Amino acid sequence: MRATCWMGKGSIQVQQVPDPRILDDGDAIVRITATAICGSDLHLYNGFVPTMKSGDVLGHEFMGEVMEVGREVKNLKVGDRVVVPFPIACGACAMCRKSLFSLCENSNPNAWMAEKLWGYSPAGLFGYSHMLGGFPGGQAEYARVPFADVGPLRIPAGLPDEKVLFLSDILPTGYMGAEMCNIDKGDVIAVWGAGPVGLFAMKSAQLLGAERVIAIDRFPYRLQRAREISGAETLNYQEVDLHEALRELTGGRGPDACIDAVGLEAHMPGPLYAYDRVKQAVGLETDRTFALRQAILACRSGGTVSVIGVYGGFIDKFPMGAVVNRSLTIRSGQCHVQRYMKPLLERIEKGEIDPSVVISHRLRLDEAPHGYEMFLHKQDDCVKVVLRP
Ligand code: NAD
Ligand code: ZN
Ligand code: ZN
Numbered sequence: 387m388r389a390t391c392w393m394g395k396g397s398i399q400v401q402q403v404p405d406p407r408i409l410d411d412g413d414a415i416v417r418i419t420a421t422a423i424c425g426s427d428l429h430l431y432n433g434f435v436p437t438m439k440s441g442d443v444l445g446h447e448f449m450g451e452v453m454e455v456g457r458e459v460k461n462l463k464v465g466d467r468v469v470v471p472f473p474i475a476c477g478a479c480a481m482c483r484k485s486l487f488s489l490c491e492n493s494n495p496n497a498w499m500a501e502k503l504w505g506y507s508p509a510g511l512f513g514y515s516h517m518l519g520g521f522p523g524g525q526a527e528y529a530r531v532p533f534a535d536v537g538p539l540r541i542p543a544g545l546p547d548e549k550v551l552f553l554s555d556i557l558p559t560g561y562m563g564a565e566m567c568n569i570d571k572g573d574v575i576a577v578w579g580a581g582p583v584g585l586f587a588m589k590s591a592q593l594l595g596a597e598r599v600i601a602i603d604r605f606p607y608r609l610q611r612a613r614e615i616s617g618a619e620t621l622n623y624q625e626v627d628l629h630e631a632l633r634e635l636t637g638g639r640g641p642d643a644c645i646d647a648v649g650l651e652a653h654m655p656g657p658l659y660a661y662d663r664v665k666q667a668v669g670l671e672t673d674r675t676f677a678l679r680q681a682i683l684a685c686r687s688g689g690t691v692s693v694i695g696v697y698g699g700f701i702d703k704f705p706m707g708a709v710v711n712r713s714l715t716i717r718s719g720q721c722h723v724q725r726y727m728k729p730l731l732e733r734i735e736k737g738e739i740d741p742s743v744v745i746s747h748r749l750r751l752d753e754a755p756h757g758y759e760m761f762l763h764k765q766d767d768c769v770k771v772v773l774r775p
Contacts, residue, residue: 387402387403387404387405387406387526387527387528388400388401388402388403388526388527388751388752388775389401389403389443389522389523389525389526389527390443390444390445390523390525390526390751390754390755390773391403391440391441391442391443391444392430392431392438392439392440392441392442392443392444393440393441394433394440395431395432395433396431396432396433398431398444398754398755398758399755400751400752400754400755401441403441403443403522403526405528406522406528406529406530407530408454408455408456408530409530409532410456410532411456411457411458411459412456412458412459412532412533412534412535413455413456413459413530413531413532413534414452414453414454414455414456414459414462414530414531414534414538415452415453415454415455415528415529415530415531416448416449416450416451416452416453416468416470416524416528416529416531416538417450417451417453417527417528418448418449418450418524418526418527418528418529418775419449419450419451419467419547419774419775420448420449420450420547420548420551420772420773420774421445421447421448421449421524421525421526421551421751421772421773421775422447422448422551422552422554422556422770422771422772422773423445423447423525423754423757423758423761423770423771423773424446424447424555424556424582425581425582425583425649425695425696426446426514426555426649426696427444427445427446427513427758428651428758428761428762429649429650429651429696429698430444430514430515431758431762432651432762434650434651434672434673434698435514435515435698436503436515436517436698437496437499437515437516437517438515438516439516439520442513442515442516442520442522442523443513443522443523443525443526444513444523444525445512445513445523445524445525445526445529446472446511446512446513446514446523446524446554446555447472447524447551447552447554447555447556448470448512448523448524448525448529448551448554449467449468449469449470449541449547449550449551449554450467450468450470450529451465451466451467451468452464452465452466452467452468452534452538453528455534456534458535459534459535460535461534461535462534462535462538462540466538466540467540467541467543468538468539468540468541469538469539469541469550469551469553469554469727470512470524470529470531470537470538470554471487471537471538471539471553471554471555471558471723471724471727472511472512472514472554472555472721472723473487473488473490473493473508473509473510473511473537473720473721473722473723473724474490474493474494474509474510474511474512474519474521474532474533474537475487475488475490475493475509475533475536475537475724476490476491476492476493476533476536477533477535477536477724478492479491479492481509482536485722485724485725486719486722487509487722487723487724487725488508488509488511488719488720488721488722488723489508489509489719489722490508490509490510491507493509493510493519493532493533494507494508494509494510494518494519495510495519495520496510496516496517496518496519496520499516499517500517500518503517503699508720509720510532511720512524512529513525525751525754525773526751526775527751527775536724537724539553539727539728539731541731542735545734545735546742548741548742548745548772549734549740549741549742550731550734550741551741551772552582552586552741552744553723553726553727553730553731553734553741554723555721555723556582556583556586556741556744556770557586557726557730557739557741558721558722558723558725558726558727558730559583559586559587559694559721559723560582560583560584560585560586560587560588560589560590560647560694561586561587561590561726561730562694562719562721562722562726563577563583563587563590563645563647563692563694564587564588564590564591564593564594564596564645564692565590565594566690566692566694566717566718566719567591567594567596567642567643567645567690567692568643568690569591569594569595569596569642569643570595570642571595571597572597573595573596573597573642573643574596574597574598574599574600574635574636574641574642575588575591575596575598575599575600575641575642575643575644575645576599576600576602576632576641576643576644576645576681576684577591577599577600577601577602577612577618577644577645577647578602578603578644578645578646578647578648578652578677578680578681578695579602579603579646579647579648579649579677579695580601580602580603580605580608580609580611580612580620581603581608581647581648581769582744582769582770583647583694583695584601584603584612584645584647584648585608585611585612585615585616585744585769586741586744587645587647587694588601588612588615588616588618589615589616589739591616591645592616592617593733593738593739598619598635599612599616599617599618599619600618600619600620600621600632600635600641601613601616601618601619601620601621602620602621602623602628603620603622603623604622604623604624604653605764606622607767607769608764608769609621609622611743611744611769614743615743615744619635621635623654623680624655628680628684629680629683629684632684633684636686639686639687640684640685640686640687640689641684641685641686641689642685642686642689642690643685643689643690643691643692644681644682644684644685644689644690644691644692645681645691645692645693645694646677646678646681646691646692646693646694646695647694647695648677648678648695649673649677649695649696649697650672650673650674650675650695650696650697650698651674652674652675652676652677652678652695653676654676654677659674659676661703662674662675662676662702662703665702670702671700671701671702672698672699672700672701673697673698673699673700673701675697675701675702675703675704677695678691678693678695678697678701678704679703679704679705681693682705682708682709682714682716683705683708685712685714687712687713687714688712688713688714689714689715690714690715690716690717691714691715691716691717692717692718693716693717693718694718694719694721696720744769744770745769745770745772746766746767746768746769746770746771747760747766747768747770747771747772748771748772748774749771749772749773749774750773750774751773751774751775753773754773757771757773
């Protein structure tokens with residue numbers, strides 16, 4: 387089959403690789419009809435995630451048709467149309483029983499690698515390094531889906547791929563980011579990053595009752611999308627003193643909750659940027675944290691900082707003093723996608739949210755390398771790239 391392969395930092399190729407096979411009685415093989423490139427894939431592309439190997443198949447946002455099921459699969463049959471969540475979860479371990487699916491204790495065969503870096507291992511993920519299981523991803527013609535009875539969500543006929551594909555990751559992720567803010571009536575929620583994840587966090591904050599949403603980015607076309615999709619007020623951090631601007635918009639107090647939808651490759655002009663770039667380059671710090679730092683300092687006292695941007699390792703200049711002295715709550719996680727798929731599918735069916743609004747480019751699978759470049763450099767007003775195998 388054809389698959390999008392990571393060939394090294396900054397190098398992606400669509401190559402011929404062996405077809406996936408059923409390896410376990412609980413597996414299914416899915417023929418992929420739509421897949422997408424995520425901001426998390428950019429961290430792989432830029433070489434920030436350790437334990438990638440040349441030739442690894444990328445992709446963790448995908449859907450398609452069930453072609454084959456293992457002997458023990460009961461909930462799916464050949465021909466079903468499914469969306470596959472990016473964390474692989476067994477459904478039976480202590481974490482899965484608490485609905486903490488991205489922390490499944492049974493799905494990462496390389497748990498020991500993750501334990502070295504993080505103390506304990508989270509779940510295995512599709513297409514996301516060997517320390518997270520080395521599972522081939524879904525930017526391909528076919529994928530093997532382990533624990534097929536637990537993850538994949540059957541999609542009713544009549545809903546086009548583009549409306550449901552993002553149930554695999556970014557819609558639940560944005561939603562979880564907003565949910566972690568414990569939104570109260572009248573709350574003001576500020577979101578760093580107007581990428582697809584940030585845009586869904588903003589929309590979700592609105593659905594969950596936020597009175598106002600403030601979007602922060604430097605790309606005018608993305609801030610424009612934020613205004614259209616969720617009625618957000620927008621701040622371009624290159625044009626204003628962000629802290630002062632947020633203070634002014636919130637009666638001098640700061641937003642009730644701040645969502646970091648940027649992650650470890652945050653951009654920021656100025657001396658701190660140079661400082662972090664150098665430290666990151668020489669390995670003294672693995673993650674650049676401007677957005678997170680700003681979010682912590684800007685959040686109102688007693689408020690919540692919800693971190694859905696991905697971080698991988700260690701950070702520097704972390705404003706712990708602000709967290710303690712101003713009673714801030716920090717919440718975070720890789721999304722527990724399985725928990726949100728059904729309720730969000732219902733919202734899509736009711737027309738409360740149309741996830742396809744973030745799609746800016748539709749490409750053939752063979753054009754994936756171009757898709758990565760365009761999405762990385764935010765060229766051609768790129769917001770979200772969908773690939774069709
Ligand atoms: P993206 O690259 O399209 O969006 C990131 C946005 O952040 C860009 O618009 C960029 O201009 C903006 N940005 C950069 N520096 C900033 C700063 N200092 N202040 C404000 N904005 C800044 O990516 P995306 O697909 O939207 O993903 C965003 C993050 O979410 C990534 O880190 C990704 O890995 C993460 N993610 C997490 C989960 C999860 O389960 N927690 C799931 C999916 C994606
Ligand atoms: Zn993702
Ligand atoms: Zn589990």
